[in-house]
Amino acid sequence: MPELPEVETIVNGLRQGSMGGPSLLNRRIENVQLFWKRSLAIPTPEEFYKEVIGQSITAVGRRGKFLLLNLTKDYLIFHLRMSGDLMIEPYEAPIPPHHRLVLYLDEGIRLAFNDTRKFGRVWLVVDPNQVLNHLGPEPLDPALTPLIFHERLIHSHRKIKPLLLDQSFLAGLGNIYTDEALFLARVYPLSSSQDISFPQAELLLASIRKVLQEGIHHHGASIDWVYRGGDFQNHFRVYQRTGQPCPICGTPIQRMVVGQRGTHFCPNCQSVLQKA
Numbered sequence: 001m002p003e004l005p006e007v008e009t010i011v012n013g014l015r016q017g018s019m020g021g022p023s024l025l026n027r028r029i030e031n032v033q034l035f036w037k038r039s040l041a042i043p044t045p046e047e048f049y050k051e052v053i054g055q056s057i058t059a060v061g062r063r064g065k066f067l068l069l070n071l072t073k074d075y076l077i078f079h080l081r082m083s084g085d086l087m088i089e090p091y092e093a094p095i096p097p098h099h100r101l102v103l104y105l106d107e108g109i110r111l112a113f114n115d116t117r118k119f120g121r122v123w124l125v126v127d128p129n130q131v132l133n134h135l136g137p138e139p140l141d142p143a144l145t146p147l148i149f150h151e152r153l154i155h156s157h158r159k160i161k162p163l164l165l166d167q168s169f170l171a172g173l174g175n176i177y178t179d180e181a182l183f184l185a186r187v188y189p190l191s192s193s194q195d196i197s198f199p200q201a202e203l204l205l206a207s208i209r210k211v212l213q214e215g216i217h218h219h220g221a222s223i224d225w226v227y228r229g230g231d232f233q234n235h236f237r238v239y240q241r242t243g244q245p246c247p248i249c250g251t252p253i254q255r256m257v258v259g260q261r262g263t264h265f266c267p268n269c270q271s272v273l274q275k276a
Contacts (some may be wrong), residue, residue: 047054064171
């Protein structure tokens with residue numbers, strides 16, 4: 001599933017016009033085709049057609065793993081899930097088999113939501129909090145200070161990796177960047193959050209921000225999904241490197257399952273003895 005850097009890469013491309021077409025900003029929606037009704041969470045297809053046609057895209061943004069298009073009066077929200085992607089195309093291009101929703105914009109371009117596995121969802125809402133109010137703070141937000149982060153950790157009483165994956169605790173992290181951040185901070189994935197000291201929390205928050213910024217710089221990672229051009233997979237320190245030497249100490253990277261998720265770590269650098 002795409003994480004914060006992958007979604008941010010798509011947002012930047014749509015905003016700046018670097019995805020094979022012009023910027024979406026100030027484009028007017030002139031028509032719509034919905035090919036898979038279940039891709040649309042709310043409203044009904046009939047209400048969607050009525051409300052969205054005629055609105056213009058005024059901004060493109062992100063909240064956690066959600067992508068937001070600010071429209072003239074509403075918000076169009078996408079969650080890409082396992083295989084979703086957004087593409088800018090010319091009107092006349094053939095419709096590929098996995099397009100689920102197509103917005104026809106002015107000046108002959110269209111925005112297509114392509115989703116092979118059909119898990120992605122789209123919302124048209126007046127208030128984005130209808131969809132996003134469960135999300136925790138953004139990890140890159142300066143308002144999230146080490147002190148606040150540490151207080152959230154010690155009051156959560158959970159294992160650290162599942163906690164970081166919980167979008168209500170911190171928005172945008174997934175399996176890749178959590179493994180990479182825990183390694184940089186030398187935190188054992190099964191450490192209890194309430195046992196993490198303030199210096200560890202401060203280092204962990206800095207590590208989370210470092211790997212996310214690296215991911216954005218490398219346009220995300222392209223592994224199990226269709227995103228174009230990302231090469232952060234060439235810079236992983238532990239993720240999917242089972243048996244390969246740790247880049248710090250040379251100890252073979254190990255894999256275990258935590259909360260039904262494959263988890264990669266260095267048993268030396270992230271020793272259980274360092275959990276508190």
